[in-house]
Amino acid sequence: MKRSSLINLLSFATIVLLFSACLSKDNFTGREYMPDMAHSIAYEANQNTYYLFNHWGSKEDYQKFVQPRTPQDGTVAFGRSKEAVRSNSPLTYPRYAFANTEEDRTKATEMITSNPLKPTDKADFDKVLAQGKELYEIYCVSCHGKAGDGNGKLYELGVYPAAPANFLSDQFLTSNDGRFYHAIMYGKNVMLSHADKLSHDERWAVIHYIRSLQGAKTGVEYSLELANGQKVNKPENKEGEDKKDAAKVEKKDDKMPKK
Numbered sequence: 001m002k003r004s005s006l007i008n009l010l011s012f013a014t015i016v017l018l019f020s021a022c023l024s025k026d027n028f029t030g031r032e033y034m035p036d037m038a039h040s041i042a043y044e045a046n047q048n049t050y051y052l053f054n055h056w057g058s059k060e061d062y063q064k065f066v067q068p069r070t071p072q073d074g075t076v077a078f079g080r081s082k083e084a085v086r087s088n089s090p091l092t093y094p095r096y097a098f099a100n101t102e103e104d105r106t107k108a109t110e111m112i113t114s115n116p117l118k119p120t121d122k123a124d125f126d127k128v129l130a131q132g133k134e135l136y137e138i139y140c141v142s143c144h145g146k147a148g149d150g151n152g153k154l155y156e157l158g159v160y161p162a163a164p165a166n167f168l169s170d171q172f173l174t175s176n177d178g179r180f181y182h183a184i185m186y187g188k189n190v191m192l193s194h195a196d197k198l199s200h201d202e203r204w205a206v207i208h209y210i211r212s213l214q215g216a217k218t219g220v221e222y223s224l225e226l227a228n229g230q231k232v233n234k235p236e237n238k239e240g241e242d243k244k245d246a247a248k249v250e251k252k253d254d255k256m257p258k259k
C-alpha cells in the first residue's frame, strides 16, 4: 500500500473514532458533525425547529419564520367567506341544518324546496349552468351518466355494482331540491359524500344543471324563470293554468283511497 493512502486511511479512522465518541447518551445530546445535514434548513410550518447549531438566524428570526403568513390579497377561505357564497339559505348555509340520517334525508327533502342560488339574468343563468355542467361532468357523470339517467360509464362497464340514481325517473323529476342537496352532502349507501369536493354554491350549481338535464327529458326547457323558483307546468295563460290545476285536483281526488 502506498504511504499516502495509508495516511489517508489512518486519518479517516481517527475522525470516525473521534466522532463516535460524541454520540448522545442519557442527558447528553451528543455533538453533531455538519448538523445542517441532519437538520433541514427548510422551515416546518407552525413548528419551532430552532436548535443550537442553527447558523441561519437568531432564535427570534426562526420564531418569525414559523409564524403563519399573511394570506395573499383576495384569498378566500374554503367555504368560509360570505362573499364567496352568493346564495344564502338558512337551511344550508353557513352550516347544513340536517344530520346524516334517513330521517333527516326525508326532512331535508321536504324542507329545502328551492334552489337558493338564483341567477340574476340570462347571462348569469348561462354561467351558472355552465359551471354546474363542468362540475357534474367531473364529479357525477362517471356514475349518473351524461344524461343523468344513471347509466354512467362505471355502471355501464359493470365496474360499479350498485345502480346509481336515475335523475330522469319520476321520483327525481318530482322531488324537491333538498333530496339532491342531501345526497351531495352525505352520499347514500355506496355513494360517498361530495361535500368536500364542492362548495355551497357549486353544489347548487350542479343541482341547477341536473334540473336542466331533466328538462331535456321532459321537454320543458330549464329557464331563468324556472331556476328562480317558478314552478314547472305553469303556462303563461292564466285560464289554461286554472283549468289545468282544476284537472289536477280532480285527478288527485280520483287517486284518494276510498274510505
Ligand code: HEC
Binding pocket: 136, 139, 140, 141, 142, 143, 144, 160, 162, 163, 164, 165, 179, 180, 181, 183, 184, 188, 189, 190, 191, 192, 194, 206
Ligand atoms: C361512484 C359513483 C357515484 C358518484 C360519483 C356519484 N353518485 Fe350519486 N349515487 C350513486 C349511487 C350508487 C346511488 C344510489 C344510492 C342508493 O340509493 O342506494 C346514488 C344516488 C344519488 C342520489 C339519490 C339519493 C336519494 O335520495 O335516493 C342523488 C341525488 C345523487 N346520487 C346525486 C349525485 C351527485 C349530484 C353527484 C355528483 C356531485 C353524485 N351523485 C356522484 C353513485 C354515485
